[in-house]
Amino acid sequence: MSAFLTPDTLVLLLIEGLLLALMAVLLPSLWRLARRFDIGRTTPEQYALEKRAYLAGTLLRFMLWVKIALFVYFVYALDHLSGVITGAMCAAGVINAWDYGPLLLGWKLAGLYLFGSWLVLHRLDLSRENLPFSRLKFRLALGLAAFMGVEFALLIGYLDALDPATIVSCCGTLFSTANVSALGTLLAIPKAWLLGVFYALFALIVASALLRRSGLAALFSLLFLPVALLAIISFFSTYVYELPTHTCPFCLLQKEYGYMGYLLYFLLFAGTFSLLSAALAAKLVQEKARFALGLWLLGGFVALATWYPVGFYLKNGVFL
C-alpha cells in the first residue's frame, strides 16, 4: 500500500492542493496589487485595486490560518503513519524515511512563522487608515505563494518516497548521541550546559521584554527556539518518558504520554512567535511592543517543561 492512499495523507493532500489552487487563482491579483497599488492615487484603477486588495487580503488571511492549523494535522498524520511504515515507532522514523523529510518538516515549521508574520503585517495594515503596508504585504504574499509551491512539491516527493516495505530507523537510533551527525554532536553537549543556556536565555527574554528592548527580545527568542528544542530532546523528554535513554521529540505527541507534545510545542512556537511579532509590530508602527502574551506562553512552556524533572525528583528523590 502506498503512503499516498492512507486517509490521513489523502486529507492532507486534498486540503494542501486546494489551498495551492486558491493561491494560483489569486496570483494574478497579487501580482497587480504588488506592482500597482498606491493609496495616494484617486484613479479608477486604484479604487478597483482597493476592492481587490480587500478580497485578496481576506482570502489570504483565511488560507494562512488554515495552513497554520494544517501543520498540527501534518504532525498528527506523520505520527499516524508510523503504524504503516516498517520500523517506525513514531513520527521520527516516518519523517526520516526520505532524505528530504527533515527538510519538509523544517520548511513547514518555518512556514508557521512566515504565515504568522504575514498575518501580523496584514492586521497592522488594516489597523491604519492609509493602509501603509498594503504593497509590502502583497509583495510578500507573492513570496509566500512560491514558498507554498515548494512546500507542496516537497510533500508530494516525500509521500511518493515513503515505502511501507522499507525498514526505517526508529527514534532510539536517530536521537542517540552515538549518531554520527550534527544532531548527534549537539545531543552530546553536557546537559548542565544546555540547561544553563536554556534558562539564561529565558531570563534574558523576560528581562529584555520588561525593559521594552524589542530588538533584544526578538533576538533572544530566536536563539531560544533551537536551544529549547534541543533541551526537549536531550533532557526534558527523558523525564516525560521516565527513561534516561529515550530521547525523542516526537513520541511526546503520542497517546501514551497524554499528547503532551502538542501543548508543549504549541506553547514554545506560539510564545516565540508572539514575542517576535510583537517586536516586529513595534518596529513597524512605532508603538510600544506588547510582549505580555508571548511571555505568558513562553513562561507556560518553561514551567511545563521544568515540571517533569521536578515532579520526577519529588516522586523518586533522584534525577535521571
Add this chain to the structure above:
Amino acid sequence: MIRLTNVSKIYPLSGADSVTALENVSLSIREGELVVLKGISGSGKSTLLALIAAMTKPTSGDVVVAGRSVAKLPDRFASDFRRNTIGMIFQKFNLLGDLSAIDNVTLPLIPTHESASDIKERAYRILKSLGVKKRLGSLAKHLSGGEQQRVAIARALVGDPAIILADEPTASLDRKLTLDFVEMLKTMKQSGKTIVIATHDPLFFDLGIVDRVIEIDGGRLA
C-alpha cells in the same frame, strides 16, 4: 469642510452596462454653510450625499470631509467617521419600526461606550427639544409622518455631528410639516452645523435660508 475633486461614480450593471451617476464633479462647501443640491430624480444628488457620508466610494477622484479623505477610508474607519462627523436624514427616515422613538435615537451612541443613562439622557433632551416628548416610548412604526421625521432628525443630531446631510427630507411631508422642518434647519444652522440638502422641493428656494444652490443635471454640475 467638504471638498470633492474630479469625482466620478459609475455603477456597474449586468454585463458591460453601467450607469454614470456622477461625472467629474468638483465642488467645495464651507463650514457652517447651508447648501441645497437641486436636481431632478436620478440626477446624482443622492450619490453625491452618499459619497460625502463615506457610504460609497467614488470610481475616481477624491472626497475630503473635515480634513479626511473619506474616499479612501476602509469600511471600519468609515463607520467611525460617520458616527462622529455626519448626521444623516433620509427621505423615508429609515427608522427601525419595532423600536421605540427613544431607542431609535440612542442607537448611534451605543458603540461610543458612554453610559446607558447618559445616552438616554441625551436622547431624551433632543427629542424633547424637537417636541416628541409625549411619544418617547411609542414604536416608530406607530408614529405619524411628522413625528417620524422629528425622530429621524433627533437621531441625526444626537451625536452632535458637524455635518448634516438630508436626502429629500420633505418628500413625504405636507406643507405645514415642511415649514416646521425649515424652522428646525434654521436652528441647526444657527448652531454652526454645515448642512447639505438634496431636494427638488421649490419651498426651500423661496424661504431665503439657503446660502447656496448647487444644481446637478445628469451627473454633472449645471
